[in-house]
Amino acid sequence: MKITLHHAHEARSMRVLWLLEELGLPYELQVYDFFDKSLRSDSYLALHPAGRVPAVEIDGQVMLESGAIVEYLAERCADMGLGRAPQSDERMAYLDLLHYGETLGQHLANLTQAHIVLYEPWMRSPTQMGLETKRLAKVLGRLEQLLSDGRDYLLASGFSAADVAVGYGIWLAPRFVHLDALPHVAAYRARLITRPAFAKALPPEGARRIYTQAFYEVPNV
Amino acid sequence: MTTSKPTLHSIAGSRSFRVLWLLCELGVDVDLVDYQITDGSLQQDGFKALSPARRVPALEIDGITLVESGAMVQYLCETRADHSLMPAVGNEERAEWLQWLHYAETLGTGIQNLNMQHLFLPDPAMRSIPVMGIETKRLAIALKALEARLADGRAYLLASGFSAADVMMGFTVWAAAHYVDFAAFPNLTAYQDRLAARAAYQQAQALEGVQQFYTRDFYALPEV
Structure with missing residues (x-):
């Protein structure tokens, strides 16, 4: 499988990145900044019309939706044992x-x-x-x-x-x-x-993160 | 595995419609237990034991309880025979099918957020107009992607x-039309009509009763 993952640090695309690592699959990573307009560029919108991550290209087919991608990769790599097949008790x-x-x-x-x-x-x-x-x-x-x-x-x-x-x-x-x-x-x-x-x-040292506070308190009304 | 009659815990007009409709498409008989959003029935201990986060739908089936409509839809397709509602693992349409199944819930989340702001925060001061604006715009963008998908004339x-x-998507599209004007989405409008004309859709509607969410056909954003 030839895989390209479009990713923003700490966003839902982390699921796909993590799973690719668990499965030991080779992949190419394209990282976008969550806060600048890079997810709104025409080239990215052609891939993902809503301008969100993840998008993943698997052998030329584009998939959106981290839940679907996780399910699909687990099915494709059934021998790695991270999915549970339709006939499984679980x-x-x-x-x-x-x-x-x-x-x-x-x-x-x-x-x-x-x-x-x-x-x-x-x-x-x-x-x-x-x-x-x-x-x-x-x-x-x-x-x-x-x-x-x-x-x-x-x-x-x-x-x-x-x-x-x-x-x-x-x-x-x-x-x-x-x-x-x-x-x-x-x-x-x-x-x-x-x-x-x-x-x-996880994001590498020094990368811009979405979450910078240890805890986000609900403001008093 | 037992295949006794399943029990669906539902609220009319909620995501539980997806499951009821699919059961009707499959011709599977179901016992329906109705709840109301505001009468406290979701807070009763008996329901909490079934659905610890106290949400509908909950489906008791084959000796286990499921609480995610997407999982119920997948499970029913996998275990009930004689239909063509799911491309099997390995089928060339499998990835696309999984994606739409999950995408329906991306739209579902936006609708849930708009429901909260428009329907369940009684005092306008409790609302956030920027959140309402962002969610409406996001929902419109997500619907536009669907409109584009249907533009090649597929049914x-x-x-x-x-x-x-x-x-999965039909329920979402029905609910979304309360917040986004479909005038710019002719393919989506025709798609919605096509779904609503299905016998199983109408059967599920009749079983479910009157939806409990919307008292208006359309909820515009408040004037700033």
């Missing part, structure tokens, strides 16, 4: 958690927009920010429950592409929600971020 | 014909 849980990655991701995207992209306080809705934070905590609560039987990863049989889909959000979550009340999630996060493939998906 | 998202990706 198929339902695998699919449910893979999609749950974006249920988690959308709250993080909304909070990122409110705290970071809308830099002027008048542009924000503290009510919305509060609600999104609460919903994020609830979504994490389901994972806390799932992990409380002591499993290392989301599926009892071990690490899978669902951990990549969800793990991106888990890595990001403590910037918006304290994990003190979610000890299993915190331990799971520690386990994910020490994986060598995850470390390779 | 459905995949060139080979109707699939479960259309079921």
Whole structure:
């Protein structure tokens, strides 16, 4: 497979970068700055009409949507064991958690927009920010429950592409929600971020990042 | 694996419509349990045990509960026979099908955000007009990409014909029309009409009852 990944540091495209590293696939990386207009250039919009990352070219075919790309790569590299095939007992849980990655991701995207992209306080809705934070905590609560039987990863049989889909959000979550009340999630996060493939998906030293504060507090209304 | 009758926990007008519609397309009988957004029924312990984040849909099927509509759609396609709603693993349309399936939820997120601002924040002071503007614009851009896809005259998202990706997207397109004017999207309008004319779509609508979200056909952005 010839793969080119279009990526912005710390954005959802991290999922794809991380998975490519887990799968040991060769790829070419094109990095865009999240804050300048490079994702709005005509050449990028021809690839991704909404100007978002990721876009990935796989043997000349363009794919958008990190969840779809993660599923597809796991299917194409079935022998690496990161997917769960349709006949597997874990198929339902695998699919449910893979999609749950974006249920988690959308709250993080909304909070990122409110705290970071809308830099002027008048542009924000503290009510919305509060609600999104609460919903994020609830979504994490389901994972806390799932992990409380002591499993290392989301599926009892071990690490899978669902951990990549969800793990991106888990890595990001403590910037918006304290994990003190979610000890299993915190331990799971520690386990994910020490994986060598995850470390390779992080921005290099000195690169411009989306997230510069350790914690983003909801403003008082 | 048991294939007893599934139970769908739903709110009329929510993402659960996708699952109900697909069940109708597949001819699978289902027990429907209705909830209301505002009467506290989602907060009851019984529902929390099924869906810990207290969201619909939740589908009890084959001895497990799923909470993601996209996962339900995939699972039903994989386990229920005699249909052509999903290109199999390895099929040349597989990547595209997966992409549209997930893309429907990118649009779904935008709609959910607009629902929150327009429908569920009762006091205008609680809203953020820039957020409403950005979300509306993003939704329009995402719809424009769909319009472009349909411009080659295809009837459905995949060139080979109707699939479960259309079921995921059809709900989204219906909801999006409450926030984005479709006048500039003739292909999308025709696509929406084509979907709504399907017998299974109408059957699902009748089963679901009156949608609980929108009291108007269109919600314009507030004047600044």
